[in-house]
Each structure stands twice: as structure tokens, then as C-alpha cells.
Amino acid sequence: MNFSRSKSVRIDINSVSSSTVSVFLLFREMDEKIVSAEKEVLIEMVKLAQKRGMVGSKGGWKDFLKFYDKKLGTSLSDPARRSVESLVAFLKTFSQENDLKFFHKVLQCHSNREAVEKFKMTSPDNETTEQKLVSLTLRHPQYPIDYSLPSYDEEWLVVKCSKKSKAMKSTIMVAIDCEMVLCEDGTEALVRVCAVDRNLQVKLDAYVNPNKAIADYRTEITGISAKDLDGVTCTLADVQKSMKKLLSHGTILAGHSLNNDLQALKLDYTRVIDTSYIFKYANRPANRKPSLSLLCKAVLGYELRKEGSPHNCLDDACAAMKLVLARFEHATDGVIPEEVKAVDTAKLLLHRIPVNISTKDLKSVILGNFEIEVKTSKKVRDVYSAFAIFENQQEANETFENLQGDLEKDSSGRPQKLFNFELSTGMMANLYVCKMSSDDSVGELTSKKRSFEDEDNLGTLKKLMKDQICEQLEEPDSSSNQCETQLKEIERLKQELRQRDQEISSLNKIIVAFARKQGL
Numbered sequence: 124m125n126f127s128r129s130k131s132v133r134i135d136i137n138s139v140s141s142s143t144v145s146v147f148l149l150f151r152e153m154d155e156k157i158v159s160a161e162k163e164v165l166i167e168m169v170k171l172a173q174k175r176g177m178v179g180s181k182g183g184w185k186d187f188l189k190f191y192d193k194k195l196g197t198s199l200s201d202p203a204r205r206s207v208e209s210l211v212a213f214l215k216t217f218s219q220e221n222d223l224k225f226f227h228k229v230l231q232c233h234s235n236r237e238a239v240e241k242f243k244m245t246s247p248d249n250e251t252t253e254q255k256l257v258s259l260t261l262r263h264p265q266y267p268i269d270y271s272l273p274s275y276d277e278e279w280l281v282v283k284c285s286k287k288s289k290a291m292k293s294t295i296m297v298a299i300d301c302e303m304v305l306c307e308d309g310t311e312a313l314v315r316v317c318a319v320d321r322n323l324q325v326k327l328d329a330y331v332n333p334n335k336a337i338a339d340y341r342t343e344i345t346g347i348s349a350k351d352l353d354g355v356t357c358t359l360a361d362v363q364k365s366m367k368k369l370l371s372h373g374t375i376l377a378g379h380s381l382n383n384d385l386q387a388l389k390l391d392y393t394r395v396i397d398t399s400y401i402f403k404y405a406n407r408p409a410n411r412k413p414s415l416s417l418l419c420k421a422v423l424g425y426e427l428r429k430e431g432s433p434h435n436c437l438d439d440a441c442a443a444m445k446l447v448l449a450r451f452e453h454a455t456d457g458v459i460p461e462e463v464k465a466v467d468t469a470k471l472l473l474h475r476i477p478v479n480i481s482t483k484d485l486k487s488v489i490l491g492n493f494e495i496e497v498k499t500s501k502k503v504r505d506v507y508s509a510f511a512i513f514e515n516q517q518e519a520n521e522t523f524e525n526l527q528g529d530l531e532k533d534s535s536g537r538p539q540k541l542f543n544f545e546l547s548t549g550m551m552a553n554l555y556v557c558k559m560s561s562d563d564s565v566g567e568l569t570s571k572k573r574s575f576e577d578e579d580n581l582g583t584l585k586k587l588m589k590d591q592i593c594e595q596l597e598e599p600d601s602s603s604n605q606c607e608t609q610l611k612e613i614e615r616l617k618q619e620l621r622q623r624d625q626e627i628s629s630l631n632k633i634i635v636a637f638a639r640k641q642g643l
Contacts, residue, residue, distance in 0.1 A: 157214045157226075164233050165210040167267055168226060169202040172214075174268075175225075179216030187213045198610060224275040232267040235393045252451045253294045253375055256396045263400040265410055269382040274391035280363040281391040282370050293373035296321045296396075298444035299366075300436050301384040302347055305339040305497075309478045309505055312337070313387040314347055316362055317436040318369060319444055327365055328437060330355045339481050344497055346433030359389060366390055379415040379443045398446045402457045413459055415442055421459050422449050469516045471523055472539075472557040474508040480552055482509065488544040489556070491522035511556075519558075526556055533557050553627075 157165070171177075173184050181187040185197045191212060192199075202210060217223060250258075260266065274281050302315040312333035318326045330347075332355045342348050370376060370392060377396040378384050385391065399412040402422065419427040419442050427442055428435065450457060471493075473485065482495040489511065498508040513519040528540030539557035546552070 157211055160230065160233075162207050162210070164230070165207060165214065166202045168214060168229055169210055171225075171229060171268060171271070172217075173202075177217070177222055177225075179213065179222070180218065181213075181216045184213060187216060196610070197614070225271065225273070228271040228274070229267050232261075232270055236261045236266070251292055251294050253296060253396075254292070256401055256447065256450060257375060257394055260395055260397045260400045261393075263397070265400065265412075269380075269397075270385075270395075272382065272385060272391050274389075276389075278359065279389045279391060280367065282367050284370075284373060284392065284394045293375070295372070296375045296377055296444070296447065297326055297369050298377040298440045298447065299327075299381075299384055299388075300378060300439035300443065301387045302345040302434065302436050303387050304333065304337050304341060304345065304347070305478065305507070306333060307336040307338040311387065313359060313362070314340075314345070314352065315436050316384075316388065317440045318366075319437070319440050321444060321448065323441050323444060325437065326369060327362075329357050329362060329365070331357050331359060331362055334358065338478075341482060341497055342433065343482060343495065344433055346435060362388060363390060370394075377443050377447045379418075379439070379446075380412070396447055398443050398450075401450055402446070402459060404459050415439060417459070418442075418446055422446055469513045469519050470559045471511040471513075471519055472508065472555075472559060473511055474555050474557065475506045476509060476554045477552050478505055478507060480546075480554070484546055485509065485511070488546065489522065489542075490525060491518060493518070493522070523556060523558055528556070 157168075160168075169184055176183070179187065181190050184202070185200055188200060188209075189196050191209060199205065214226065217226065273279070297318050297320055299316060299318045301313055301317075303311040304314050306312050312335065313331045314333060315330050317328045320326055330351055332352060337349075340347055340349060366388060373394060375394050375396055376392055377398065379398045381395055381397045381399075398415070398418065402413055402418055404411060404413060413421075416427045419425055423442070423445055427438065473489075473495075476485070482497065485495055486493075491511070491513065493511040493513045496510040496512055498510065511519070511522070513522070523538070523540070526540050526542050528542045531539055531541075533539050533555075537558050539555050541553060542556050543551070543553045
């Protein structure tokens with residue numbers, strides 16, 4: 124749905140539906156907010172649009188650049204190097220309701236930050252220690268990415284937190300943890316939620332009936348089986364009511380990678396502390412967050428669970444609360460020691476796993492002694508990710524080396540392989556297996572097999588080519604023909620990547636549909 128931006132446009136409200144009117148009003152509101160937003164916010168919005176593959180009336184970001192800037196085109200595609208006017212012009216090409224709502228949530232995340240900063244400046248003496256951790260969470264660079272939750276969808280509950288001084292000074296805290304299962308429709312559903320207060324007293328412990336067919340209980344991870352849900356009548360709506368009561372009067376909600384729990388609860392709340400944000404590695408990017416198990420070992424000095432044991436929802440909620448308390452009671456700076464950081468390398472990341480491939484299937488086709496830990500998806504897709512956790516780094520390395528597949532690198536420079544396999548049922552499938560640390564012995568990036576999700580980080584080679592092109596474009600010499608050739612080659616490779624990725628996605632969908640039809 125496209126709306127003209129001319130000031131002379133007049134709309135007869137009686138002649139259009141209420142939904143159309145609401146979209147138009149949202150369109151106008153977003154138009155005003157985008158124009159007045161800071162450049163840093165605009166850059167973040169464009170990058171998120173790229174990451175999500177969002178397309179406006181002029182296409183995606185790089186398609187838009189071809190149309191908007193005939194001279195440079197996509198040779199200067201980094202949003203941070205573009206003018207405010209170009210960023211605004213791109214964002215104004217979006218008019219679909221879901222796109223507008225998503226951008227509205229991103230701006231709301233930044234508004235949350237601004238409100239906290241304003242309170243801090245006007246009442247510096249009133250900012251509690253707990254509120255400082257809330258501020259630290261909101262200022263984390265991943266916050267607008269992880270917490271732009273789709274609360275505009277059905278069944279979502281938005282619990283608003285008052286920005287009044289009394290609410291902002293509240294020191295009441297509740298920590299939560301959730302367990303989810305994989306359903307036959309490819310979505311994840313909440314099956315258990317636990318909440319504890321700062322004294323580790325249980326405030327909520329409930330099993331939840333998802334009211335739809337479950338494909339995989341992930342018992343080895345969740346510790347939950349079909350028997351646990353027998354006779355359970357508690358619904359998601361019931362849990363939401365309980366959470367709304369717990370979060371009244373400015374209560375702070377804590378958790379580890381809390382955005383995943385809020386996604387499962389279909390709950391939107393802003394006064395939060397995320398323990399994966401308030402602790403960090405000494406020399407790693409902000410998006411490389413430490414696991415809950417590693418934090419328990421490094422900060423609290425105990426093993427969260429024995430090797431191979433399933434999660435315990437209540438234990439994980441308690442661990443999150445203990446970490447929050449340790450963060451300010453012991454005056455720790457939140458930096459994880461280097462010697463503990465190495466624990467993460469005893470893992471392999473398995474990603475782009477077709478949803479019809481269970482964790483048992485993974486252990487049957489990948490040789491090695493390891494446990495599977497499924498990662499919670501940020502959005503519903505036909506694939507998911509998981510960690511293969513080994514006893515030590517050597518075992519993880521050996522398993523990776525024994526896998527058949529072409530060696531390449533992911534967007535962070537870590538070695539990975541595209542692993543093709545056949546199940547005992549005869550079904551063919553593939554997934555990516557990635558190391559958790561970089562390896563200098565890995566050769567050049569195999570661009571033809573890169574994921575479309577990583578297209579914006581095509582590796583060092585592409586960056587060098589782009590820098591050369593930019594320099595040549597600024598110097599009107601005889602090298603212009605060479606620049607044009609290089610640009611065309613980059614675009615050709617990108618198109619080939621898109622096509623290859625679409626083919627893989629289509630094949631995975633066909634496999635999933637066939638498997639369901641055959642009852643596999």
C-alpha cells in the first residue's frame with residue numbers, strides 16, 4: 124500500500140476501512156519520526172532492514188542505491204558512510220504495515236534508552252544500583268536488534284512501565300527462564316516458565332499447554348516430556364496474566380538472553396536486565412555473548428549443570444538472579460577472564476538445520492561424543508540452530524576436521540563447512556557446521572556457498588575491492604573501465620549467491636513438506 128507524501132492529499136475517512144486509516148496514520152507518524160531521528164539511529168534501522176531482507180518500493184538497500192545514486196551506486200553501500208538524506212530517503216520507501224510496525228519498535232527501543240538517560244541526567248542521585256544495570260542493558264549495541272519484538276502481532280501482551288520517578292527507583296526484581304518445544308508447524312511454543320525474586324523465592328513455576336501438536340520436546344535439553352504436560356490446562360494467556368501482576372509498580376525483569384524468553388511469553392516489557400549484556404568477554408565483539416553456564420563458572424564459581432544433563436528452568440532463573448546480584452554486590456566490572464573464555468571453543472555451531480531434522484538425527488550423522496543445545500530462534504523459519512557441546516576443544520576440532528565438506532569462513536571469520544548427509548530413512552539434507560573460534564589456516568572465503576544472511580560481510584577480499592573502486596571513482600583517470608568491470612563482477616556474484624541460497628531454501632521446504640506427508 125503506497126501513500127503519496129504530497130501535503131495536498133486529502134483522504135475521505137468514511138470511504139476507507141479502519142485498518143487502512145490506522146496504517147496511514149502509522150505511516151505519517153513514522154515519516155515524522157524518521158526525519159527527526161539521529162543519524163546513528165537511521166544507520167541502525169537501515170542495517171536491520173538489510174539483515175532482515177526487507178524491501179521497500181525501490182527494493183532493498185542496494186537496489187535503492189542504484190536508483191538513488193547513479194554515480195556511486197552500490198560501491199559505497201555501508202550505511203554509516205552515507206548521508207542522512209540518503210538514509211531517510213530509503214526508509215521512506217517502506218509503506219507496508221508490518222515494515223512500519225517493525226521500524227516503530229526499533230524507534231521505541233531508542234526511546235527507552237533516551238527516557239532512561241533523561242532520568243539519569245535530571246535525577247543522578249536517585250538512580251539505584253539496579254537501575255544502572257537496566258541502563259547498561261538498554262545501552263548495549265545489541266538491544267535494538269534483540270528487543271525489537273513483534274508485540275504488534277496477535278496474542279502479545281505489552282506491559283507498560285511508568286517513567287515516573289517512583290517507578291524508576293523501584294528495586295524489586297524478578298528473574299525468569301522459559302523452556303520451549305518445537306511444534307509440527309515449525310514454530311516454537313512455551314511449555315514451562317519459572318520466576319524467582321531476589322531472595323530466590325519462587326514466584327511462578329508453571330507448565331504450559333501449547334494447544335498444538337508438538338514435533339520435538341527436546342527432552343535432552345528441556346528435561347520435559349509428553350508426560351509432564353498430561354492434564355495441563357494452563358495457557359499462554361494465563362501465564363501472561365501472572366507476569367503482568369509480577370511486573371506491576373516498576374518491577375525489574377531479569378534473565379539471560381531475556382529477549383528469547385519474552386519472545387516465548389509473547390510479552391513486551393522495557394525495564395529489563397539481560398545478564399548476557401551486563402557481562403562481556405575482554406576482547407570480543409559485543410554480539411559474542413557469554414553463555415549462562417560459562418557465567419556461572421566464571422562469576423559464581425559453580426557448574427550450572429552436569430555434562431549432558433538437561434536444563435532446569437528453575438535453576439536457570441535462579442542463576443540469572445544470582446548473576447545480577449553478583450554484578451553490583453561484589454562490584455565486578457562484568458569482564459570475563461581470558462582463561463574461562465576458552466570454554467566456548469569446545470563447541471561447534473550447527474546452523475541452517477531443517478526443522479524436520481531432530482536432535483537425535485544430528486547425533487546420528489555427526490560422529491563424536493557431544494551434547495546438543497538448541498538455540499532459540501528470533502523468528503519463525505524453516506530452519507534452526509544448535510550447539511554441539513564437547514568435553515574439550517580437541518574433541519570439537521577432531522569432529523570438525525572429520526566432517527566432509529568444503530572449507531570456508533562465516534561472517535566473523537570462523538571456519539565452517541557445508542555438511543551434506545543422508546538419514547537412515549533415505550532423506551537427504553544439509554546444514555552448516557562452524558567452529559567457535561577463528562583459524563588462520565583456513566583458506567580464502569568460498570563466496571559461492573555463503574549464506575544470504577551474511578551477504579553484507581563478504582569478507583576481506585570484497586572490502587579491498589570496494590576500497591579500490593571508491594578510490595578510483597574519486598580519480599577520473601583511465602581506470603574507470605576497470606572499475607566498471609569490477610562492479611559488474613561483484614553484482615554478478617551477488618546475484619549468483621542469492622539464486623543459490625533461494626534454491627537451497629526451496630529444497631529444504633520441499634524436504635520438510637515431503638517428510639510430513641510421509642509421516643517421517
